[in-house]
Amino acid sequence: MDGKENLSSTKESSDSERFPSIFKYIASNSISGFDTTPSPRSDIALFEVPEVIEDDIQERPDNVILPTSQDQTGGLAHAHSISISMPSSPTLFQAEHSYGFLACEKSISYLTKDELNNHVTANSSSHQKMEAKCHSQPISFGRSNTVATSDVLTQSNKFKDKRYDSFKTWSGKLEKQISNLRGKPPEPEIENLTKNTKREVVPAHRFFDALEGPELDKLKASEVLVLPEDKKWPFLLRFPVSSFGICLGVSSQAILWKTLATSPSTSFLHFGLTVNLVLWCLSLALLGIISSIYIVKIILYFEAVRREYYHPIRVNFFFAPWISCLFLAIGIPSSIGIKLHAALWYVLMGPIFLLELKIYGQWMSGGRRRLSKVANPSNHLSIVGNFVGALLGASMGLNEGPIFFFAVGLAHYCVLFVTLYQRLPTNETLPKDLHPVFFLFVAAPSVASMAWTKITGEFGFGSRIAYFIALFLYASLAVRINFFRGFRFSLAWWAYTFPMTGASIATIRYSVEVTNIFTQILSVALTAISIIAVASLLTSTVVHAFVLRDLFPNDIAIAISGSKVDKNINTSDNGACQSVSNGDHYQANQKEGPSLA
C-alpha cells in the first residue's frame, strides 16, 4: 500500500515538477512511520485534532503531494506540502504561517495557512484549533508525540478558554473585565482568534436536524459541534438547566411525606412529620445550590443559557425552578411556623406567567415552532406550573388568581394533550419507544385534580374526573414497564419522578374522600413505588457522580452548529482530515475511522 501510494505520488510529482522521485521514495520507505500530516488540500480544514491522531500518523504513508507548488526545495517552504522530511524550522514556519499557532520547541506541526483559510463556518473561533500537530520529525513517535501533545495541552490551556468564548457572556469580555478588576495581567491576545465570536442564533429546526433522542441530546452522526468533543468542557457549560429536575423530585417527595403524615386515611402508617422536615430542608438546600450555580452560569456563560432556551425540550425546564419553589411553599413543614404571605404567591407566579406568555404565544403564532412539530412530553412542565400555582394559591386562600391560572392551564393542557395523543407524523420529537419522559403525562391531571379540590373546597366531580384520568394514564404506562429500558441515565430523569409522587398524593387525597381498603392499599402502593423510584434514582445519581464521574457529561445539545456543516470537512469527529475524493487517502481514512470512533 505504501508503495502504491508512493508510486502514485511519484508519478504525480514527476509529471509536475522536477522532483527527484527516488528521493521521495527513499524518504518514505526508509523511515518507518514517517510522520506526515494529511495533505492540506484546499477543501480541508483541520479542526480540533484529537491526540489519537498522532498514533495514526505512524501508519500513514507519504501522503500525496499536491500537484501544485512542488517547486520549493525540500518541500519545506511551500505552503501545502506536508511530506517534509527536513526538520521544520519554527521560525520559518512562523514567518509563513502567521495564523494563530502554538510555538513549541519540539516537533510541532503548524496548521498551514491554507488549512486555516479554508475553515468552513464563520463562527469558527473555536474551530481554529490551536493544538499542534506533528508534522515532519522522524522522531520516535510514541513518546515524543505524547510529550508534544502534553506540551501542547499545557500551553493550550490558556487558549482553551478561547474556544468557549462564543458561549461566554459577551464573548468572553465579561470574564476579561472580571479578571482585570481582580488585578490579573491581561492575557496575550492571539490575533484573529476571537474575531469570529459573534453570536449565532440557532434556529429551531436546527435542533431537530442535528439532534435525536427523546431528550434531543444525542448528536446525529452527520453533525458537528462547535465545541471540542474530546475535551471536558468547563463545568458550567456542562451544567444543564434540567438539573433543576432534582429539586422537583425531592420537593415533591417532601409534600408526599407531609401528606402521608397528616391525612387521616394513612394515619395507620404512623409516620411522623420528621421525614417531611428533613426532606424539605434538603430540597431547600438543593434548590439554593443549583440556583446559585445556574445564576453563575447565566452571568458567565449567557450564550450557553440562551441556547438552552432555544432548545425545544430544555426550554420547558426553565419552569422547573419556579415549580420547585411552589412545591417548597406547599410542602412547608408546620413546625417551621411561617405563615406565607399572599404576596409570595404573586412573586412566584410572575415569572411563570411571563414564560407562559412567551411559550404559548409561540405555539399560537410563532414562526417555526409550531406545536404540531415541536410538541413533546416535556411541554407538560410548562402546563403543570399553572396547576401547581392554582393549588398553592387556593391553599393560601386566594380566589381569583388560582382560577385564572387553572383556566389558562386547562385550555392549553387540552391542546397539548390532544396533540401528543395524536402522535402526529410531522412530530419528530416523540420517541418511538417509551422513555421516562412519558410519565409527565400523569403530572397535569393529578395536580389539576388537587388544585380543583382546593378551589372548590370539595373533592367533587371535576376533581374525580381529573384524578381518574391521571390514574388511567399511570396504569397504562406502568404495565408497559418493559419498554422503559435501555436509556442512558440523565439528570432530567429526576423531573420525571414528580408525576409519580403527584399521583400518590392525589390518591391519598382521594382515599381521604373515599376511605376503604382498596383506596388505602392503592395509596400505599403508589407511595411505595414513588419512594422506590426516587431512592433508586438517588443511588444512580450518586454512582454517576462519584464513581463513574460522568454526572455532567458534555452538554452536546447546546453546542450544535447554527448551520449545517459538511462533516467531511471536519476532522474532529473521525479524524478524516480530507474528503474522500482522493482515492489515495481513502484507505487512510478507513484506517483512521475506527480508531477514532
Place this chain on the structure above:
Amino acid sequence: MEVKDHRVPVTAGAGEGRTQAVDGMPRGCGKLAGFHAGYFRISLSLCGQALLWKTLSEPGGGGASAARSAALRHLSRSVPGAAHLLLWSVALAVLVGLCALYALRCGLRRRHVAAEFSHPVGVNYLFAPWISWLLLLQAAPAAAAPLCRPLWWAFAAPILLLDVKIYGQWFTDGKRFLSLMANPTSQMTVVANLVGAMAAARMGWAEAATCMFSLGMAHYLVLFVTLYQRFVGSSSLPAMLRPVFFLFIAAPSMASLAWDSIAGKFDIGSKMLFYLSLFLLASLASRPALFKKAMRRFNVAWWAYSFPLTMLALAATEYAQAVKGGVSDALMLFLSALSVIVVIVLVVFTVVRTGDLLPNGGHDPFAPPPSPSPLGSPDSSPREISHADI
C-alpha cells in the same frame, strides 16, 4: 351557479372593462365584485359597541345580577341614554346599508359570492351579518321588545343552516377538512352560535340557548386545538389579515357571556373563560411584531380589532358585577375605554381614508380563479387569494 365567463378579472382595469362589456352594468357595479363579507366587520364593531353602551348606561343592564358596582353606577349616570340611542341608530343604518349592498352582490355577482363561500377565510364572514343583527337586537331599546322573538328566529335560522353546512364540511368534505381550512377566522362560526345562545337566554328560552351553546362549545374545543397545532400545510393567513388573531379573544369572552346568561350568574365556568380571554389578550398584546405588516396600510381588516375588544369589555362588566373589588372595576373601566378608543380611531381612519377602505374597482380577493378549461369551477382552488385586499 352559471359559469359563463371564464376570464375572471385579476386586475382592476380588466375587471371594470369586463363588467361593462359582459354585464352591461354601469361602472360602479364593478365595485360590488370587491365588496366581500369582510366588510361586515364594521357593522360587527358598531353593533357590539351599541350593546356595550347599553350595558354600561342602563341600570340593571344585560347581566342577570341585580347588584351593580359603584363604578358602573357612576358610569351609567355619566353616559346619557341619548348617546346610546344615537349609536344604536347609526349601527342600524350601517348594518342595513351593508346588507343591502351585499344583497345586491348576491343578485348580481352570484359567482363571486359562491367563490367566497368556498374560501377558507371568506366563508366565515358569512356569519357576520347575522351576528350583527343579533347584537343589535339585544342592544335594542325597550320599545322593540315584542319584535324580539320572531326576529331572533329570523336571524338564528341562517346561522343554524350555515352551521350544518360548514361544520359538516369540516369532517366530511375531503377537500375542506378542518385540518386544511382551519384559520383564526373560523372562530366566527363559534361566535355566531354563542351570540345566538346569549340572545336566546336573555329572552328566556333556556333550551334553545343551551342547544346553541353546546353546539358552539363543542366546535370551539376542536377548533381551539386545531388552531394551536398549526398544522404544516394548513391555510396560512396572509399578513394583512393578522388582525383576525384577535378573534382568539372574542370566542372565549362570548362563551363567558353566553354561559353567564344561561346559568344566571357569573359562576366559575364563566370566570375561567373570561380569564382565558384575558390571557390571550395579554399574549397577543405582547407580540406587536405579529401585526406590524398589517398596520402599514389602512384596510378593512383593521376593523377586526374592535369587535373582540368590545366583547371582552362586556364580559368584564359582568365580571365586575360578580366579583366586587377595585381590581375588577379597574379592569372593566380599562377594557371599556380601550374598546371605545379603538372604535373611535377606526371611525376616524375610515372617514379620512375612505379610499383605502373601499374595494378597488372590481378586484375581488375571493374571485374565482381564471381557469383554462370550460369546466373551470370557482371553488377549485379556494386558497388563491390576493394578499392585499382582504
